[in-house]
Amino acid sequence: MLCLRGKFSLFEQLWMQITFHTIWIVGAIGLWKINTTYAVLYILFVLIGILGLIVGQWICPRCPHIHEHNSCMQLPPSITKLFIRKRVAKPLTKIEKISFFFVLYGVFLLPAYWVVQDKVLAIPFILAGLSHYTSYFMWFCKRCLNSHCPQNMNMFTVK
DSSP states (O other): GGHHHHHEEEHHHHHHHHHHHHHHHHHHHHHHHHHHHHHHHHHHHIIIIIIIIIIISSSSSHHHHHHHOOOOOSSSSHHHHHHHOOOSSSOOOHHHHHHHHHHHHHHHHHHHHHTTTHHHHHHHHHHHHHHHHHHHIIIIIITTOOOTTTTGGGGOOOO
């Protein structure tokens, strides 16, 4: 279990990156077919929410995986570090926690209604979403070293 030692295996990194990027790309395509304005707004939501807020300000600045072990499950560490302004040691505020959940799950939930109406897009979208978010709870969150992440569930795991 590499992530317990601070590093993510190449398989873990590829799994999370491919499934996440499949979710938002297919979501954007599904919205584009319905309304280009919705698609552009959704892409901005993903970029600002994930890269600007989650990676840049909320989770990654507090993450020992990236700072101490040079490992990241969502992006190559060199790219993640470009978005982090400074390391943070204090816990997230309640508003940041609520906003974190809105952004993280909004990536999947916002386009879901429109994407599932297209059978060709629905299959990769749902499979990627199920595998990505299930991987958080069944694998990563139980082994995460980031005690400030609202999803951290390693308190329930015997090590």
